Amino acid sequence: MGEPARNTKEKLISVGLIVLFSLVSLTALFPVISLVVASFSPSTDLMRFGLTAELFFSGFVMENFQALFSAESGAYWRWYMNSLIISGILIVLSLFFSSMVGYALALYEFKGKRFIFLLVLLILMIPFEILMLPLYTLMINLRLVDSYFGVMLPLIVAPIAVFFFRQYCLGLPKELMESGRVDGCTEFGIFTRIMAPLMLPSFAAMAILQGLQSWNNFLWPLLVLRSNDMFTLPVGLATLLTPYGNNYEILFSGSVMAIIPIIVLFLFFQRFFIAGLTSGGVKG
Incomplete structure (x- = not known):
């Protein structure tokens, strides 16, 4: 009984660490994601809404890269x-x-x-x-x-x-x-x-x-x-x-x-x- 309980505890700890580090990674990547989204957004939207990580594919344009x-x-x-x-x-x-x-x-x-x-x-x-x-x-x-x-x-x-x-x-x-x-x-x-x-x-x-x-x-x-x-x-x-x-x-x-x-x-x-x-x- 002791060995299965120990394995279950180690798996829970591993899953918890994965979730924790995933959240930390997303937090660190948020400015990069916002930058990429802004690069495909019209200038008017940037002036109105500022930087955002919300993905609106219908509003994506290639004018900035053009x-x-x-x-x-x-x-x-x-x-x-x-x-x-x-x-x-x-x-x-x-x-x-x-x-x-x-x-x-x-x-x-x-x-x-x-x-x-x-x-x-x-x-x-x-x-x-x-x-x-x-x-x-x-x-x-x-x-x-x-x-x-x-x-x-x-x-x-x-x-x-x-x-x-x-x-x-x-x-x-x-x-x-x-x-x-x-x-x-x-x-x-x-x-x-x-x-x-x-x-x-x-x-x-x-x-x-x-x-x-x-x-x-x-x-x-x-x-x-x-x-x-x-x-x-x-x-x-x-x-x-x-x-x-x-x-x-x-x-x-x-x-x-x-x-x-x-x-x-x-x-x-x-x-x-x-x-x-x-x-x-x-x-x-």
Whole structure:
């Protein structure tokens, strides 16, 4: 009698957890659902009723997406391309340099190692808003204002990525490094040929997190970029809301299109995502 009762209790708990997490998921997805519904709603309905998740298929129109793909919305696709270029380059550079810093802090012994790691933690605790003014002054002095590199430079070596890679590399076997040295491999070769393949889950996890952060970054590009042709997608979409008129048809349909790259990025790396997060979080 005890075993069936225990199985029944476990099933009830499982069903309860499924229901609970389903409700939490629907709550989290409500803004996305409202955005998708708004992208197919006429502008007049948006002005009258605002954002809603109610599905009235009879009132769905394609005019918003037709306006998005028309010649008049050429600026939108320029912003889209700017975001793709910046995010793509930033992901590659951030993974490369941040992983090397985290790898060195984890597996090498050198003078000042603890102090450097302490600086990484200190910068991690400082809000970016406090650093914006000196960083903006630096971009002016380097003449990188209104350029791709001006947006990317302060974010290439992210403290959170360095910390994550350092924690992950603490679990890598140092014996592989010694074997590589015996075989005549350089230190850079040991990292790229031996250690980097073992770090693929961490690379995938940080690619998603860094890509999401770069794609949605608004405040820093808003400060650095000045010309309309250089705007990223978040900055460009914000310019559609003005005191003189609001292009809701492009704003909502463009926002829906902006979700696609993040979904593709997650689907591409999802098989490594959980493994990378859990492995990087338990190494001490």
